[in-house]
Amino acid sequence: MTQNRTYTIQPGKGVAGLQLEDRPVPTPGRGQVLLRMKAFSLNFRDLLMVDGLYPVAMPERVVPLSDGAGEIVELGEGCNRLAVGDRVCPIFMQSWIGGDMADADAGSALGGGIDGVLAEYIVVDEAGLVRIPAHMSYADASTLPCAAVTAWNALYGKEPIQPGSTVLALGTGGVAIWALQLAKAGGAKVIITTSSDAKGERASAMGADHVVNYAKDADWGASVRALTGGRGVDKVVDSAGPGTMAQTMAALRRGGEIAMVGVIAQGTIDPLAILVSGLLVRGIMVGSRQHFENLAAALETHGIAPVIDRSFPFEKAGDAFEYLRKASHLGKVVIELG
Template sequence: MKTIQLNRFGIENLQVVSTEKPAPGAHEVLVKVEAASFNFLDLMMINGYYNPDLAFPYTPGSDAAGIVESIGSAVTRWKKGDRVITHFIQTWIAGSKSIVDFQNRTGLEKPGVLREYICISEDALIATPANLSSAEASTLPIAGLTAWTGLIDYANLKPGQTILTQGTGGVSVFALQIAKAMGARVIATSGSADKLERLKALGAHEVINYRDTPDWHVEAKRLTNGRGVDAILDVGGTETLTKSVYAVKADGFVGLVGNLSGAVVPFNIYDTVPNNATLRGISVGSRESFEAFARAIELTTLKPVIDRVFPFDAVQEAYRYMESKTFFGKIIIAFP
């Protein structure tokens, strides 16, 4: 079978190689992968930023969807032919996650998905929503579930409330779509006039160009009559987090999602004390939340936004495209 492997750090070192097709253990499922989607976590792994002691050869990728090819002797949750999606934190089924769960992440401690067939625990899969293709479904495990968990489970978003999204990556676009489906108001930011138009077409009520308006937190307050937004999923880190805190209302919610501009934030606690803002890290979500998200997708007919689909052999080009940060939504690899 075809497998994408890395033998040393750097996108230029990604190669398509032939490896043996695996066989499932007693509690494992063999999945024929049909599509996978990219996350910035992939780039951090490939370039050596996340784990400089990574063991090679390494296969990247955390998000995939496909069809059950065969099952192990003790598997009860799946049968041949089922359409399934991988779950990122494989052992986090419900409730609060544990330290052990963080040793069971797809594409980090567990094998990556950029291979034609994967063996994975029967508990680390959910059923693909009936209204999605495998390409669409592959966008859900990290970006989609992070947005869902942040807004629904943690921020407790209600109809009529207001959220602010940052940029046009997977988490932010999903946040816009989920908020719209919930009947919430969306203020979206981007540094591109073209992307702002696309955000409006997707349903954003107001947009802010953060290049033209670097104090976008002030504009967000103005757009909410001085009150502030109810929730923000902060994907920027260093350059955005303090402004996110300023932009939320009293008792507002700021979800810590990404670090696109850096992970270290010079922070004054008095930025949060006056308005009692809640800052919470978001580590994707449990399988229970993922299954709830999948049901909501079927009921609302939500469709993930896919920017481009690359062929399997164009993996280097696909990751270079992600590195450029010019995309809108999700980037997909289609399998042979």
């Protein structure tokens, strides 16, 4: 192992700032492992990173991406949780093992304030790894650390959904499609919003009970509520944010939960409407290793695989970023190492 092809970005330079360079293969220290990476997946967060729009302090150059899967090729001193040859994923926040997130955990998020995973070899703490479900490929597993864990936390975190619950997922991106799959596995009914009838048909084929086209229906929150017989949905997995809050509140039952997983759509939140409806708004910052381990167990039990829209070779990582930016995908965009 003499070469480690590694991508870096210059935040604010866009995809043009994505650079492939040769670095030495890192050596694991005490409590660390060396991974040979096999696959990666992109999130909307990664576009914000390259565009310099993500609200965290970042180095002048940083290795991007939080999501990847690989094989352990070397153990540092003191490692005993895992073994050479194990197939694993690094967790999103390397220090968030379980319980409530601490303020310091935010600084351990991969591909933000610290280097991420878009390289042939990376070193991470053994504690910050989760075994890949046995039925999954590396490409499949690469979609888990951010989007799937976020969807799991949103659905089964503080206020778990129950069989017969009704869930509304906004859009057809990575988190929404994972929410669809995981909620259906738990016996819930799922309503999906989209601006594309073609994507809506694909979501229906995947098990969505109802699809609402928000581009054609300005009052889609009321339409969603009508689909529940007027009661309202139990939980909203909201990847849009304040700009859609009025509609999601219209769709939600009294005392229901909005799991806020993104803030793409800017707008103003009406606190009086929250007060009057008694709803809970819970911010979701992905999840802990414990969330990830629970997710992995559920995926293996139910044999659930991700929806991968398109895969790009490692050498074409920039094309993967640009494809994600077009927002024509349904599910996840993946990069694979040969």
